[in-house]
Amino acid sequence: MAMTRSAPDSCPGVLRLHQAADGPLARVRVPAGRLEPAQVLALARAASDLGDGNIELTSRGNAQLRRVRDAAELTRRLEQAGLLPSRTHERVRNIVASPLSGRVGGRADVHGLAADLDAGLRAAPRLAELPGRVLFTLDDGRGDISGLGGDIGVHATDADEFAVLLAGRDSGIRVSAADAVPVMLAAAHGFLEVSSGQWRLREVADGPRRVADSLGLATAPQRLEFGATHEIPIGWLTQDNGLVALGACIRLGSLPARLAEFLAATERPVLLTPWRGIVLADLEEWAAEQVVRVLAPMGLIFDAESPWLLVSACAGKPGCAKALTDVRADVAAAVGEVTERQHWSGCERRCGRPPGAITDVVATPAGYRVHPAH
Template identity: 50%
Template sequence: MARTRDSDACPGALHVHNAADGALARIRLPGGMITAAQLAAVAAAATRWGSGTLELTSRANIQIRGIQQDPAALADAVAAAGLLPSPTHERIRNIVASPLSGRVGTTTDVRATVVELDEAIRARPGLAALPGRFLFGIDDGRGDISGLGADAAVHFLGDSAALLLAGRDTGVRLPATQVVPTLVDVAARFVDLRGKAWRVAELDDPGALVADLPVSADASATWEPLTRPPVGWIEQRDGRVALGAAVPLGVLPARTAEFLAAIDAPIAITPWRSVLVFDLDEARADTALRVLAPIGLVFDEHSPWLSVSACTGSPGCAHSAADVRADAAAAVAEPAAGHRHFVGCERACGSPPVGEVLVATGDGYRPRTAPP
C-alpha cells in the first residue's frame, strides 16, 4: 500500500529530524563499515553536540540524538571524518551487507562490491530522488542479509548472484560483474515508477522493475530473517580474531565507542545493532575483551539482551506512550522464548522481521497484529 505523501522525512547528517529531545542526525555507513578514527570522531561529535550516546540502527547506521544547538557544526564534523562524501545523496546510501564477509567462512567476499555500489549510487544524479527508506542489500551467500527484506538486493551464489526485490527471489541470475550496474538500474526504475511509494513492496507491480531481465532460475528461494548478531570470540579464516559485541538496546555510550576506537582496528556496525572489531591477534583480542565486557558490551551468545530490542520511546519521541527502553531493560530479567521488540506507538519503528512486537498502550503493552 502506497503512502499518503510522495516523500519521507528520513533524517541524515544534513537534514535532521526535530524530535522531542532535540534534533536527530543519522549517519549512513554503507555495509556498516567504519574506521576506528571515524568512530572516534562520531563519538566526539555526540559528546559535544548531542546526548553523548550513539544509537545503532537496524540498517547498520549510527544516529546522534539530543542535538540542542548547531547541527551544522555536527554535520561539518561528520564530513571532516569522511562520512559524508555526497551532500546530494547522503540519505540514500542505505546498503546492508554481510558484516563477516571476507573474514569468516568461505562465502564470496563482498566488501569491494559494497564500495563499488556506494560509488555507483553517488555517481547517478537521478538517484538523489530515491526515498530515504529505500534499502540495498548484499548477501555474501551465508544468508544473513537476504531475509531482511531489502528493496533491491543480491544473494551471491559463488560466481553469480540471485537478484531479490523486497526480499523475494526474482529468478534473475547475474554474473558478478553485473551486480552493481543492475542494482543501480533497478533503483533508477523505481524512481521513475514509484509514484508515492517509498518501498518496492508498496508498488502495484514490483516485477516491472526487472521486466527486461531474463529469468533463468526457479524463483522459490527463501531466506529466514535473523535477529541475533554474531557475538563473542570469532575465529577469522586468516588465523586472526574478530570480537562481536551486542549493544544493549542499540544504545552505545560515546565513552564506550571511544574505547572501541582505541583498539585501532577495522570496525563494522551490524543490522542487529551490534559491533564487530576485526583483524586482532589473540593478545589484543583478549585485552580488548577484558576492557569492553565490564563496561556494558555483551559477548555472551546466550545473553537475554540478544532477545530484546526497542524503539526510542519517551521522552525522545513525542508519539510514544511509554518509556519503552526502560520497560525493555526490565523485561531482560524475564526471558521469553522468542525475540521481543517494545515500541511506543503503532508505527513500530525499527521492528525486526520476526518475533513479537509489543505496543505501548499507556496501560501496559499489547501484541501488534498489523505488519509495519
Template identity: 50%
Template sequence: MARDRDDDACPGALQVHQAADGALARVRLPGGMIDAGQLAALAIAAQRFGSPAMELTSRGNIQIRAVSDPPALADAIAAAGLLPSASHERVRNIVASPLSGRHGGEGDVRPLVLGLDEAIQGDPRLARLPGRFMFALDDGRGDVSGLGADVGVHLLTPDHAALLVAGVDTGVRVPAADVITTLTAVAARFVDVRGKSWRAKELDDADVLLTGLPRTAEPGRTWPPVMAPPVGWIAQRDGRVALGAAVPLGVLEARAAAFLAAVDAPLVITPWRSVVVCDVDEDVADAALRVLAPQGLVFDATSPWLSVSACTGSPGCDHSAADVRRDAADAALQPADTHRHFVGCERACGAPPVGEVLVATGDGYVPRHP
C-alpha cells in the same frame, strides 16, 4: 500503500528530524563499515553537539540525538570522511554480511559495498530515491537476505548471484562483475515508476523493475530473518580474530565507542544493532575483551540482552506512551522463549520481522497483531 506525498522525512546528516528531545541526525555507513578514527570522531561529536548515547540502527547506521547545532555536527561528520556526498547522503543505504571476507560465506562482498556506494553517488537519478530504499549484499550465508531490502543480491557462488527484490528471489541470475550495474539500474527504474511508493514492496507490480533482465531460474525463494548478531570470539580465515559485541538496546555510549576505537581496528556496525571489531591478533583480542566488557558491551551469545529490543520511546519520542527502553531492560531480567520488541505506539518503529512486538498503551503493553 497509499501516501499523500512522494518524499519522506527520513533523517540524514544534513536533513535532521525534529524529535521530542531535539534534532536527530543519522550517519549512513554503507555495509556498516567504519574505521576507528571515524568512530572516535563521532563519539566526540556526539558529546559536543548532542547526546552521548548514540543509537545503532537496524540498517547498520549510527544516530545522534538531541543535536544542539546541526550544522556543526554535519561539519564534524564530513571532517571524519562520513559525508562524501551532500546530494546522495540519505540514499547510501547498503546492508551487507558483516563477516564477509573474514569468516564464512561464498565470497567477499566488501568490494561490492564500496563499488555500489561509489556508483550510487555518481548517478544523479539515484539522489531521488526515498531515504528508506535499501540495498543488500549477502555473501551467501543468508544473514541479510532475510531483511527484505528493496533490491539486493545473494551470492550463490563466488562468481554468480541471485537478484532479489523486496527480499524475494526474482529468478534473475547476475554475474558478480555485473552486480553493481544491475542494482543501480533496478534502483533507477524504481525512481521512474514509484509514484508515491517509498519501498519496492509497495509497488503494484514489482516485476516492472526487472525489465530487460531475463529469468533463468525459478523465482520466489525467500530467506528467514536472522535475529542473532555475531557475538563473541570469531576466528577469521586469515588467522586473526573478530570480536562480536552486542550493544544492549542498540544504545552505544560515547565512552564505550571511544574504547572500541582505541582498539584501532576496522569496525562493522551490524543490522542487529551490534558491533564487530575486526582483524585483531589473539593477544589484542584478549586484552580488548577485558576492557570492553566492563563498558557494557556483551560478548556472550546466551545473554538475555539479545532477546529484547525497543524503539526510542519516551522521553525522546513524543508519540510514545512509555519509557520502553526501561521496560525492555527490566524484561531482559525475565528471559522469554521469543524475542520481544517494546514500542511506544502502533507505528512500532524498528520492529523485527519475527518475535513478539509489545505496544505500550499507557496502562501496560499489548501484543501487536500483524
C-alpha cells in the same frame, strides 16, 4: 495494489535533521556498516560534544545522534571524517551487507561490492531522487541479510554468481560478481521509472516484475526463499586468515561515546550490524583478549546467552512524542526475566520492530499488552 504516498519520505540525514521530542536527531549513513577507527572516534566526539553522549545504532547498520546542538558543526566534522562524502546523495546510501563477509565463512566477499555500489549511487545524479527508505542488501550466501526485506539486493549462490533480489524476493535473475553492482544500479533507475511517489518497491503495483523486465535479463526457473534470521555475530569469531573478530551486543543499540572511544583506540575496523550490534575485526589473539577484559566490564556484551540479545525497543519517551512510556527503562527493568525474542513499543506503531516471529510488548494507556509471536 499500489500504495499512494501524499508526501516525500521524511527520513532524516545529517543535512536534514528530524525534530524528535527530545531534540534534533541526525542519521549518519554507514554503507555496509564499516567504520574506520578515526571515524568511530569522530562519531564518539560528536556525540559527546554536540549530542546526548550516545551513538544509536539502527536496524540498517547506520548511526544516529540525538539532541544535536550544532548542526553546522556536526556537518563539518562528519565531512572531515569522510562520513558525509556527498551532500546530494547522503540519504540514499542505505546499504546493508553480511558483516562477517570476507572474514568468516560465506560464499563470496561482498564488502568490495558494497563500496562499489556506494560509489555508483553517488556518481548517478538521478539516483539522488531515491526515497530515503530504499534499502540495498548484499548477502554473501549465509542468509543473514536477504531476509531483511530490502528493495534491491544480491545474494551469493557461489563465489561468482549472485541472485538478484527485488522487494526482498528472488527475481530469478542470476548475475556474475562483475555485473552485480551495475545491475543493482540499473534496478535503482528502474524503481524511479515505475514509482509514482512510493517509498518502497513493494508498494509499487507489480513493481518487482516491472523492474525485472526493465533489466532485460533471463530468469532461472528455481527461486530461492529467504526468511528472517536472528543469528547475531556474538563473541569470539576466528577469521579465515587466523585473526580474530569479536561480535558484541550493544544494550538496545545505544553505544556510549566513551565506550566508542575505547573501540577506536584498538585501531581496527568496526562493523555496525543490522541487529544494532558491532563486530570489531582483524585482531590478534592477545589484543582480542585485552578487548574482552577491558570492554566487557564497560558494557559490551560478548555472551551469546545474554538476555539482551533477545530484546529490542523503539525510542520511547522522552525521544518520541507518540510514546506512552519510557520503554527503554521498562525493558532494562524486565530484561532479566526475558526468555524469548521480544520487541517493546511505546505505541501501536511498533517502530523498529525486527522482521520475523517475535513477541510484541506494546504500551497502552492501561499498561503493556503482550502479543505472542506468530
